[in-house]
Amino acid sequence: MKVSKLVGQRFKEKPADCVIDSHALMIRGGYMKYVGNGIYSEFPTLKRITAKIEAIIRKEMNMIDGQEVLFPVVMPAELWEESGRYESVGNELVRLRDRNDAKLVLGMTHEEAAVQLVREYGQSYNKYPFMIYQFQRKFRDEARPRAGMIRVREFTMKDAYSFHTSQEDLEKYYDVCYQAYHRIFQKAGIPEVISVASDSGMMGGSVSHEYMLLTPVGEDSIVICNECDYRANMEAAENIVKNESKGELEELQCIETPNCKTIDDVCCFLHSDVKKSCKAVVYQKNADDSFVVAFVRGDYEVNETKLRNLVGEDIHPAEITEDAPLVAGYIGPYNISDKVTFYCDTTLKGLDAIVAGANKEGYHYTGLNLERDLGNVEYVDIAKVKEGSVCPCCGKPAITIKRGIEVGNIFQLGTKYTKAMNMQYSDENGELKYPVMGCYGIGVGRMAASICEAHHDEYGPIWPISIAPWEVEICCLRVDDEETKTTADKLYKDLQNAGVEVIYDDRDIRPGAMFSEADLIAAPIRVVVSPRNLKESAVEIVTRDKRVKEMIPVNEAFDFVTNLKEKLFAEIESKVEPYK
Amino acid sequence: MKVSKLVGQRFKEKPADCVIDSHALMIRGGYMKYVGNGIYSEFPTLKRITAKIEAIIRKEMNMIDGQEVLFPVVMPAELWEESGRYESVGNELVRLRDRNDAKLVLGMTHEEAAVQLVREYGQSYNKYPFMIYQFQRKFRDEARPRAGMIRVREFTMKDAYSFHTSQEDLEKYYDVCYQAYHRIFQKAGIPEVISVASDSGMMGGSVSHEYMLLTPVGEDSIVICNECDYRANMEAAENIVKNESKGELEELQCIETPNCKTIDDVCCFLHSDVKKSCKAVVYQKNADDSFVVAFVRGDYEVNETKLRNLVGEDIHPAEITEDAPLVAGYIGPYNISDKVTFYCDTTLKGLDAIVAGANKEGYHYTGLNLERDLGNVEYVDIAKVKEGSVCPCCGKPAITIKRGIEVGNIFQLGTKYTKAMNMQYSDENGELKYPVMGCYGIGVGRMAASICEAHHDEYGPIWPISIAPWEVEICCLRVDDEETKTTADKLYKDLQNAGVEVIYDDRDIRPGAMFSEADLIAAPIRVVVSPRNLKESAVEIVTRDKRVKEMIPVNEAFDFVTNLKEKLFAEIESKVEPYK
Known part of the structure; x- marks a missing residue:
């Protein structure tokens, strides 16, 4: 491919509406x-990358006995009514009508379609286990698409579904798939991807993992223990705080705290410790707008996902109107309206005397002791983990928090979908049972963008060679100079004939402009053919990551490039872990 | 792959709701x-076929300098409003709203998306020509999906768009693409596909061709000349009829013709020649329900596509109510209400005296001469061509009519979309001009189904080896016999290691059932390993198309199969025409 023919243009200036580098x-x-x-539409350069990512994923899925299928993008609503998700999933699911007013949905995931496809096939235990997967477009009507290909509404996803006759068999396969995912990221040149325990969200099921590429611009917070292997998405991370009661109870007092609507105001006004205060965060249930209050220790934040799972239905941050049974800024667990559901976080457990809102404009309680004053309190885990927290796994105060982009996820779904959609098999004894499912997803475009986010400099992406749009770029700096052009042309032909993916810039433009564009196209290996280099009968060979920058004799250039290509691939391969 | 592990089950009985064999x-x-x-969802067996078809198409598109891109399935309505198709296309275009009530459409074709993608790229003449293509899901809300994968609502399509600075350049490329399409069908094992001139329909543009696989169950009628190369879709075929006027005019008379509502009734009642009668077929415009009457000679049918193109807007068969300005059964061109638009077909030209409805209940005219009685008549071509008609190309009465399935189409679009969407480039002199476009489509799933329709017997498909799900099937007739199993196992391993795509049936089932299923999976080469054959130290090798059926010594089986595979591929390759 010649740059002059490549559809898609390159810009010098950063577009105004891009907040992240990739x-x-x-x-x-x-x-x-x-x-x-x-x-978004994909230009040829990105399409080449996503095709390579798909090939890497496909190979690995086939390796673990996956069989490729294809489900439709548009599905009859009945399928989703069977599973119950036509009602339970929010606005992300696009519901539409066809010309006959029949209800349809746009596939945002395909558990229903997977069960529908194999419901008859999987009627006997001897068909199990099996796994099917597809690459297909998904549409999720995200409220806030952002960050380019990282969070879009339409995207290509590899989604896989496995079916088993027991939880043990699912777990065995889940572990194989867990490894396959790491291998996929290793082969794509991002071995640094880590897997973390995650919240299963709308997928249902119990155990699930996300694969995270750590980067400061990631939209997920990842809880990592520096002392052990514990890694979890903030949404799913257990928060451990132990307040040691000294048995120093105080008298419950209602104190006037004028204009003290925040924890800081109150603690400052009363000269009290924020770690002995109670913060209220108010939500409303989507279904009936009734109020849900989360009480956490003053120095903690509420983990909405954990709260939502506890409530068991969708909630949103509350709007406290005049007729609400709550006094904004002065909400506390004691004497709270019985129209309100409230939860006390474990961070409040063991505190002898706390400061909390008095549910009365301009007043707080001091000396509140939850057990003494509220009776039997059931503490729940609804706070966000903080830097330096105690690890729920090893017990050491070694928690650190990083940000990451989710590049894949795997779920143990159990029988949620097979039960709802009545998929059954007869076991060895002829008894009817529900198969156990797992599902496994990777967003292809997001993976490309994430790799760019994790591997770039100010001039452009630094693609790993296994997914780069081209392996080599030849920059011919003077097409009007015959020797330069002939040398570059010949190398282009020779490399192409040897199966190297080459992009060739033979335009009559300034070297600076050519190099800038080459940095954006980002072939891992660049060959610069110029009259100056040729004076020394050499070409310059540099890698996009700047680790190599050498003058190579013209007659050795071909061998050098092909060897370098092999070396770069071998480097990637060396980080691919074998299956256990 | 072992049959025992292949997801998807095979049935003995023909499903009740299938009207065509494929x-x-x-x-x-x-x-x-x-x-x-x-x-539909695709099981692994079909997915393997469609993947091979896609690979064949992709290779050919790359060969003619196509660059693969990807457009979205879901597009903002504005794009389609720009081209005018948001309004002009009927119910096949699915229009929907997102969570913010923004208007979206489901892509049924991607001209708009193609122009949007390259509008900035193509601003200078020196970027031209270029062609981009994609494989993407399409959704067309067809009124009557039918015939399995032949006419569906959702399907994978390869669609390509080329951009040029002149009509001549488009025509040059169109010719290359025309050849590429034939090569694609030749490589897929259906060299019998013919190209025919077609109607451009909602795509706009002037010249277009369809690629037709002839089969009695095809939904298109194809007009073919037995004497020359003329081939056209019935929708687009010119109808040539010459009535020779003898100058024998008759007196115009209004005759009572009670209960004669059809041409046959009238001709029988009046003892007149149907070829001297005038048939009225009534339509209404979709926009305002006003009436459009097509008059054709009594022995011809109206070609709705040609009529629609003439009217310039959508029409539907009329419902003639009591208050309509038409008398059902007695409609004629003389004295017809001026509220009605009518057209006279060329089949009526030159008739001296015809019988036609009198626009009065129970009466017909005889002796009607259109020129004399109506004045200046403009004859138009709105009748369907009939078997034995005169060829518009060579002039011989050698027209025959066959049925076919459209497996691809190519269009010269002109500047319809670039003008509507304001895509311009500056030419050599800095003048702004609109690029000229071509577009080129193939439905992948339909192609698979069409191949099955054209190549099958009562037992199953007969896939050409280039697109068959597997190249070889090994049937092990007695897994419980050690020698049989060992022989089959070894051949399976050896062939796999040699890169042959093998499916292996090692189930403990009756030979009859195994062969029936093998006929349905339809690997072109079958190896039968059985104790009876092994007694003679042989295996039986047969092809799905029954051309080969031989006993081959076990130690020669591997070579025989690999040679046969190569021979079958070579047969296909031998029919692939080189580019001119």
């Missing part, structure tokens, strides 16, 4: 184009 | 599963 670089590099909110 | 066989063979009206 987004800006992929727009500047002619990788993709905005079509609509959270919707 | 549909029935592909359901029976575990290729696909019905999900909803015109919506």
Whole structure:
């Protein structure tokens, strides 16, 4: 491919609306184009990358006995009514009608379609286990698409579904798939991806993991223990705090605290310790707008996901109107309206005397002791873990918090879908049972963007060679100089004939502009052919990551490039862990 | 792959709701599963076929300098409003709203997306010509999905768009693409596909061709000249009829013709020649329900597509109510209400005296001469061509009519989309001009189903080896016999290691059942390993198309199979025409 023929243009200037680097670089590099909110087209350069990512994933899925299938994007609503998700999933699920007013949905995930496909096939135990997967477009009507390809509404996803006759068999396969996922990221040149325990969200099921590429711009917070292997998404991370009661109870007093609507105001006004205060965060249930109050220790934040799982239905931050049974700024667990559901976080457990809102405009309680004053308190885990917290696994105060982009996820679904959709098999004794399912997803475009986010410099992406759009770029700095052009042309032909993926810039443009664009296209190996280099009968060979920068005799250039290519691939391969 | 592990089951019985063979066989063979009206999932067996078809198409598209891109399935309505198709396309275009009530459409074709992607890229003449293509899901809300994968609502399509600076350049590329399409069908084992001139329909543009696989169950009628190369879709075929006027005019008379509501009734009642009668076929415009009458000679049928193109807007068969300005059964061109638009077909030209409705209940005219009685008549071509008609190309009465399935189409679009969407480039002199476009489509699933329809017997599909799900099937007739199993196992391993795609049936089932299923999976080469054959130290090797059926010594089986595979591929390759 010649750069002069490559569809998609490259820009010098960073587009105004890009807040993260990968987004800006992929727009500047002619990788993709905005079509609509959270919707992009892929130019050839990105399509080449996503095709390579798909090939890596496909190979690994086949390796673990996956069979490729294809489900439709548009599905009849009945399928989703069977599983119950037509009602339970929110606005992310696009519901539409066809010309006959029949209800349809746009596939945002395909558990229902998977069960529908194999419901008859899987009627006997001897068919199990099996795994099917597909690459298909998904549409999720995200409220806030952002960060380019990282969070879009339409995307290509590899989604896989496994079926088993026992939880043990699922767990065995889940472990194999867990390894396959690591291998996929290793092969794609991002071995640094870590797996973390995660919240199963709308998928249901119990155990699940996410694969996270750590980067400061990631939208997920990851809880990592520096002392052991514990890793969890903040949404799912257990928070451990032990307040040691000294038995120093105080008298419960209602104190006037004028204009003290925040924890800081109150603690400052009363000269009290924020770690002995009670913070109220108020939500409403989506279904009936009734109020849910989360009480956490003043120095903690509420973990909405854990709260939502506890409540068992969707909630949103509350709007406290005048007729609400709550006094904004002065909400506390004692004497709270019985129209309100409230939860006390474990961070409040063991505190002898705390400061909390008095549910009365301008007043707080001091000396509140939850057990004494409220009676039997059931503490729940609804706070966010903080830096330096105690690890729930090893017990050491070694928790650190990083940010990451989720590049894949795997779930143990159990029988949620097979039961709801009445998929059964007869076991060895002829008894009817529900198969146990797992599901396994990777967003292809997001993976490309994440790799760019984790591997770039100010000039462009630094693609690992296994997924780079081209392996080699030849920059011919003077097409009007015959020797330069002939040398570059010949190398282009020779490398192409040897099966090397080469992009060739033979445009008559300034070297600076050519190099800038080459940085954006980001072939891992660059060969610079110029009259100056040729004076020394050499070409310059550099890698995009700057580890190699050498003058190589023209007649050795071909061998050098092909060897370098092999070396770069071998480096990646060396980080791929074998299956256990 | 072992048959025992292959997801998807095979049935003995033909499903009740399948009207064409390919549909029935592909359901029976575990290729696909019905999900909803015109919506299917693909089992692994079909996915393997469609993947091979895609690879064949991709290779050919790259060969003619196509660059693969990816457009979204879901697009903002604005894009389609720009081109005008948001309004002009009927119910096939699914229009929907997102969570913010923004208007979206489901892509049924991607001209708009293609122009949007390259609008900035193509601003200078020196970028031209270029072609981009994609494989993507499409959704068309067809009124009557039918015939399995032949006419569905959701399908995978390869769609390509080329951009040019002149009509001549488009025509040059169109010719290359025309050849590429033939090569694709030749490589897929259906060299018998013919190209025919077609109607451009909602795509706009002037010249277009369809690629037709002839089969009696095809839904298109194809007009073919036996004497020259003329081939056209009935929708687009010119009808040539010459009535020779003898100058024998008759007196115009209004005759009572009680209960003569059809042409046959009238001709019988009046003892007149149907070829001297005038048939009225009534339509209404979709927009305002106003009436459009097509008059054709009594022995011809109206070609709705040609009529629609003439009217310039959508029409539907009329419902003639009591208050209509038409008398059902007695409609004629003389004295017809001026509230009605009518057209006279060329089949009526030159008739001296015809019988036609008198626009009065129970009466017909005889002796009607259109020129004399109506004045200046403009004859138009709105009748369907008939068997034995005169060829518009060579002038011989050698027209024959066959049925076919459209497996691909190519269009010269002109500047319809670039103008509507304001895509411009500056030419050599800095003048702004609109690029000229072509577009080129192939439905992948339909192609698979069409191949099955054209190549099958009562037992199953007969896949060409280039797209068959597997190249070889090994049938082990007695897994409980050690020698049989060992021989089959070894051949399976050896062939796999040699890169042959093998499916292996080592189930403990009756030979009859195994062969029936093998006929449905339809690997082109079958190796039967059985104790009876092994007694003679041989295995039986047969091809699915029954051309080969030989006993081969066990130690020669591997070579025989690999040679046969190569021979079958070579046969296909021998029919692939080189580019001119």
